[in-house]
Amino acid sequence: MQSDSIDVRYVARLARIALTDEEVDRFSEQLGDLLHHVDALSELDTNSVAATAQVVESRNVTRSDERRPSLDRETVLEQAPRRQGNFFRVPRIIAE
Amino acid sequence: MSDFSIERGAADIARAVTAGSLSAADIVEAVLSRVDAVDGSVGAYLTPLHDLARGTAANVDARVRAGERLPLAGVPLAVKDNMCLTGTRTTAGSKILEHWVAPYTATAVARLLNAGCVPIGKANLDEFAMGSSCENSALGVTRNPYDLSRVPGGSSGGSAAAVAALEATIALGSDTGGSIREPAAFCNLVGFKPTYGRVSRYGLIAFASSLDQIGPLTRSVEDAALTYDAMAGFDTMDATSLDREVEPSATALREDLRGLRIGLVRQFDTKLLGTDVDAIYKKAYDDLAACGAEIVEVTLPTADYGLATYYLIAPAECSSNLSRFDGVRYGLRVEAKDVQAMYEETRAAGFGPEVKRRILIGTHALSSGYYDAYYVRAQKARTLIAHDFEKAFAGCDLIACPAASSPAFAFNAKSDPYSMYMMDYYTIPMSLAGLPALSVPCGWVTPPGGSAPMPLGLQLCAPLFAEPLLLGAAHAYERATKHATQHSPRVEAVSP
Numbered sequence: 001m002q003s004d005s006i007d008v009r010y011v012a013r014l015a016r017i018a019l020t021d022e023e024v025d026r027f028s029e030q031l032g033d034l035l036h037h038v039d040a041l042s043e044l045d046t047n048s049v050a051a052t053a054q055v056v057e058s059r060n061v062t063r064s065d066e067r068r069p070s071l072d073r074e075t076v077l078e079q080a081p082r083r084q085g086n087f088f089r090v091p092r093i094i095a096e
Numbered sequence: 097m098s099d100f101s102i103e104r105g106a107a108d109i110a111r112a113v114t115a116g117s118l119s120a121a122d123i124v125e126a127v128l129s130r131v132d133a134v135d136g137s138v139g140a141y142l143t144p145l146h147d148l149a150r151g152t153a154a155n156v157d158a159r160v161r162a163g164e165r166l167p168l169a170g171v172p173l174a175v176k177d178n179m180c181l182t183g184t185r186t187t188a189g190s191k192i193l194e195h196w197v198a199p200y201t202a203t204a205v206a207r208l209l210n211a212g213c214v215p216i217g218k219a220n221l222d223e224f225a226m227g228s229s230c231e232n233s234a235l236g237v238t239r240n241p242y243d244l245s246r247v248p249g250g251s252s253g254g255s256a257a258a259v260a261a262l263e264a265t266i267a268l269g270s271d272t273g274g275s276i277r278e279p280a281a282f283c284n285l286v287g288f289k290p291t292y293g294r295v296s297r298y299g300l301i302a303f304a305s306s307l308d309q310i311g312p313l314t315r316s317v318e319d320a321a322l323t324y325d326a327m328a329g330f331d332t333m334d335a336t337s338l339d340r341e342v343e344p345s346a347t348a349l350r351e352d353l354r355g356l357r358i359g360l361v362r363q364f365d366t367k368l369l370g371t372d373v374d375a376i377y378k379k380a381y382d383d384l385a386a387c388g389a390e391i392v393e394v395t396l397p398t399a400d401y402g403l404a405t406y407y408l409i410a411p412a413e414c415s416s417n418l419s420r421f422d423g424v425r426y427g428l429r430v431e432a433k434d435v436q437a438m439y440e441e442t443r444a445a446g447f448g449p450e451v452k453r454r455i456l457i458g459t460h461a462l463s464s465g466y467y468d469a470y471y472v473r474a475q476k477a478r479t480l481i482a483h484d485f486e487k488a489f490a491g492c493d494l495i496a497c498p499a500a501s502s503p504a505f506a507f508n509a510k511s512d513p514y515s516m517y518m519m520d521y522y523t524i525p526m527s528l529a530g531l532p533a534l535s536v537p538c539g540w541v542t543p544p545g546g547s548a549p550m551p552l553g554l555q556l557c558a559p560l561f562a563e564p565l566l567l568g569a570a571h572a573y574e575r576a577t578k579h580a581t582q583h584s585p586r587v588e589a590v591s592p
Contacts, residue, residue: 011456011460012456014459014463015443018440018441018443030453031453031457033513033514034457035457035460037514038404038407038408038470041405041473041477043401044473044476044480046473050479051472051478052475052478052479053475054306054336055306055528056291058336079425079427080424081426081427081429082429088424088425090435091432092434
């Protein structure tokens with residue numbers, strides 16, 4: 001693990017966040033600093049250690065595949081930034 | 097109106113309402129008057145809920161008259177605004193959800209309402225619960241009721257300020273790396289993070305799902321125990337909820353600490369916190385011994401790696417959880433020429449700097465070529481930290497240490513992100529290990545440049561599922577020391 005300088009523009013594209021030039025500069029510096037602190041983890045010998053994703057005895061919980069009430073369509077669509085009839089409206093995806 | 101005092105505790109209020117000597121309607125008027133008088137100075141609430149509070153109080157009174165036994169009858173409740181409550185604006189402190197109205201209610205909130213609580217308002221927070229000072233809220237400023245020039249702590253800063261300023265009796269907070277315990281310490285409260293999975297996260301707007309846990313902020317340990325008992329337990333709506341019986345903790349409150357071994361962590365040397373603060377923690381440890389506890393030394397060799405581990409895992413999970421805010425189905429949308437640009441512009445306008453910073457770290461840590469080096473290594477470090485606690489608890493029943501790295505600091509005092517992250521140095525290891533932990537007031541110190549004594553919090557931590565032991569011991573310490581009652585909030589002097 002090493003703290004190479006982070007390509008903030010590339011990461012921001014992956015994260016779908018537009019950044020200003022000023023933000024790119026600031027985040028590059030701050031993220032570089034943070035990753036430098038995080039590099040301390042390379043001091044730990046983790047070769048024979050299992051990764052912990054959950055600390056308590058969580059199990060997958062499944063339920064029977066039965067229909068049951070959920071939020072009604074109107075309640076959900078009321079929150080839509082833009083709608084058209086019973087649909088969420090978004091910009092055109094497929095070019096003409 | 098009756099002569100209701102807004103300083104009364106939850107247990108006392110519930111008893112009086114149940115006995116018919118107080119009405120929930122009278123209580124709610126007294127608390128709403130307090131909110132109207134002081135919240136302009138404190139800023140605890142993003143959305144006060146006067147009409148809902150009055151309607152709920154009338155309903156509670158009717159339920160009591162009909163003979164229902166409600167463990168929290170008439171108790172005024174502040175809800176951190178990252179928890180859903182049907183029909184109320186639920187913002188997570190973010191512009192991206194500024195106008196979103198929740199269409200359902202979080203399980204923890206629903207259980208407290210069912211137990212008789214009256215919701216007073218939705219409390220301010222660091223945006224999406226990311227922060228240690230409440231300065232990251234995009235929607236309002238919350239001030240510390242003990243010194244209005246200082247922060248209330250974060251991320252549950254509005255919840256803490258509401259209870260400290262007597263604008264609610266109890267509050268719900270959420271704790272990911274210390275976000276209940278640290279504001280409790282800053283605001284002279286008890287702040288309790290239960291074992292991960294004990295309280296349902298259904299209806300909590302997710303930040304880091306493997307760490308987030310809902311818990312109470314209260315003015316006494318007894319109130320924390322009552323609140324926890326009312327909301328803990330299995331919930332089929334949350335896949336990470338534990339299907340395991342919850343032992344009541346309100347009945348486990350102890351009078352002393354005899355027979356308990358309390359571990360002090362060798363790596364957590366309080367001398368580094370300065371002479372005044374160090375003296376208060378030394379006295380706190382002496383007080384634990386005076387209450388009958390045997391003090392032992394324990395070691396957490398990987399504790400120093402907690403921050404680095406947390407600041408990979410939490411951002412990684414946040415980058416995934418917050419991908420749902422895309423401007424399509426709810427929340428803010430910035431229109432743009434195509435979908436990609438709409439996503440990017442919406443998220444650029446909707447998220448504040450701290451949220452963007454964490455999404456970017458998380459996205460980087462999960463991206464191709466870095467996943468094993470960062471994310472997987474952090475998950476392995478998490479294993480080592482959890483094992484350290486297991487070994488430590490072989491030699492003691494509870495662990496005691498500071499709850500935060502300093503008392504409440506002034507606004508804008510920490511401009512460097514890492515110095516802010518250091519505030520959570522003492523709380524993060526417990527979060528990574530999923531352990532129950534709380535902060536209880538342990539003394540006062542006037543910070544350099546400060547004009548008022550500010551509270552400090554003693555953190556106590558227990559093994560998984562040992563909530564009754566933890567709350568019981570904290571109650572004994574609280575009764576023996578009575579630090580919380582030494583100073584009053586200073587909001588009257590400047591309120592309009």
